[in-house]
Amino acid sequence: MRPKTRPRRRGIRIAVWSLVAAVLVAAGLAGTVLWQHSYDLDERRVTIRHGGHVLNAVLAVPRDGRERHGLVVYVHGDGPVDATHDDGYRPIWEANAAAGYASLSWDKPGVAGAPGNWLDQSMDDRADEVAAAIAWARARPDVDGDRIGLWGASQAGWVLPKVAARTPVGFVVAVSPAIDWLRQGRYNLLAELRADGASPARIEAETARSDTVRALLARHAGFEExxxxxxxxxxxxxADRWGFVSRNHTADATRDLPALRGxxxxLVLAGQDTNVDTADTERGYREALDAGGALTVEHYPDAAHSLVKRSVERSDLRLALTALFSPRSLFADGFLDGQRRFLDRSGRAPVQGRALSSR
Incomplete structure (x- = not known):
C-alpha cells in the first residue's frame, strides 16, 4: 500500500506560498515606507559655533544643481526638540526645496547628545543663537545671504521678532505663535479642561492653582517654595523647568513684533488649536504689521496646534500609521503647498498683505 503523500505535499506547498506571500507583502510595505521617507533633498550634518557653544545642525539642500540657495532657518517650539523634530520637519524641508530654498535646523542644547541644556535659555538667548546661525550661514558660499528667512512654531513666536531686531531677515513664517506667555497659558489650561469635559468645580480648582503659580512667579519664588x-x-x-518658566513667563511678543514691519x-493659524488663542494672535499681528502691507494670514480650520490634521492627531494609532506610511499627509491640506508658494513669492517680489483661508 502506497503512503498518502499528496495531502502532506499540498500542505507544504500552501505553507511555502503563504510564506512567500507574506514576504512579498512585507517587502512591499517596507518599500512603501522607504519611498515615503525619501525626500527630494540632500542632508548634511554641520557644526555651528556660537560664543563658546556648539550647535549640532542639519543643512537640507535642494537637489536642483544650483550652487547657491536661499535659506530657511528653523526656530523650534517648546520641549526637547532635535534637528529634524523626530523627522516631522522633513516634509516641510522638501516644500522649501521645491521653492529653491535650503533649510537649517539644529538639536536644542542637551538634546540628541548636543552640549548644554535648553532649559537654561531665555528667549533672548534663543534669539542670539539663531542670529549666530544666520551669521554662520551668510559666510557660506552656497547660501544666498540676501534670501535668508525664519520659520518658527509655537514658542518660537517670542523668538522670531527678537532675531529680526538683531539681524536682517528676508521673510518669516510664524506657525501657531502666541502673543503673551501668561494669556497663552491660561487659554491652554481652560481649553484642555473643556476638551476633557471638566466639571465647574474642577475648572475652579485648576484656575485657582494656576493663580497661585502666577503669584509665585511674580515674586520670583524658588522651586522648593x-x-x-x-x-x-x-x-x-x-527644578530646571521651573527655572525656565521663571526666566520666560513675562514674554510678550507685542513689544518685539514692530521689528518685523516691512x-x-x-502667519499660519490652526482652527483646532487648544494651545494658542489664534484670534488673539491674529489681532496682535495685524495691529503690529498690517500697516506695512507685508503680512499674509493663512487659516487651516481642520488643523491642530502642530498643523497636523486634528482627525489624525486624535488617534495615536492613526498618527503612527500616517507618520510611517504617508508622512506628508500628516499636515492639514494645503499647508505644505502654502509654505512653498510663500517662499516662491518671497524670493521674487515683496509680498502684498492679504488674508487667505486654506481648506
Whole structure:
C-alpha cells in the first residue's frame, strides 16, 4: 500500500506560498515606507559655533544643481526638540526645496547628545543663537545671504521678532505663535479642561492653582517654595523647568513684533488649536504689521496646534500609521503647498498683505 503523500505535499506547498506571500507583502510595505521617507533633498550634518557653544545642525539642500540657495532657518517650539523634530520637519524641508530654498535646523542644547541644556535659555538667548546661525550661514558660499528667512512654531513666536531686531531677515513664517506667555497659558489650561469635559468645580480648582503659580512667579519664588505651595506635589514640574518658566513667563511678543514691519510674514493659524488663542494672535499681528502691507494670514480650520490634521492627531494609532506610511499627509491640506508658494513669492517680489483661508 502506497503512503498518502499528496495531502502532506499540498500542505507544504500552501505553507511555502503563504510564506512567500507574506514576504512579498512585507517587502512591499517596507518599500512603501522607504519611498515615503525619501525626500527630494540632500542632508548634511554641520557644526555651528556660537560664543563658546556648539550647535549640532542639519543643512537640507535642494537637489536642483544650483550652487547657491536661499535659506530657511528653523526656530523650534517648546520641549526637547532635535534637528529634524523626530523627522516631522522633513516634509516641510522638501516644500522649501521645491521653492529653491535650503533649510537649517539644529538639536536644542542637551538634546540628541548636543552640549548644554535648553532649559537654561531665555528667549533672548534663543534669539542670539539663531542670529549666530544666520551669521554662520551668510559666510557660506552656497547660501544666498540676501534670501535668508525664519520659520518658527509655537514658542518660537517670542523668538522670531527678537532675531529680526538683531539681524536682517528676508521673510518669516510664524506657525501657531502666541502673543503673551501668561494669556497663552491660561487659554491652554481652560481649553484642555473643556476638551476633557471638566466639571465647574474642577475648572475652579485648576484656575485657582494656576493663580497661585502666577503669584509665585511674580515674586520670583524658588522651586522648593513652588513645591511647598503645591502641597508637596510638583505636578510634573522639575527644578530646571521651573527655572525656565521663571526666566520666560513675562514674554510678550507685542513689544518685539514692530521689528518685523516691512518684512514678508506668513502667519499660519490652526482652527483646532487648544494651545494658542489664534484670534488673539491674529489681532496682535495685524495691529503690529498690517500697516506695512507685508503680512499674509493663512487659516487651516481642520488643523491642530502642530498643523497636523486634528482627525489624525486624535488617534495615536492613526498618527503612527500616517507618520510611517504617508508622512506628508500628516499636515492639514494645503499647508505644505502654502509654505512653498510663500517662499516662491518671497524670493521674487515683496509680498502684498492679504488674508487667505486654506481648506
Amino acid at each position: 513652588y513645591v511647598a505651595a503645591m502641597g508637596g506635589d510638583a505636578h510634573g514640574m522639575t 518684512v514678508p510674514v506668513l
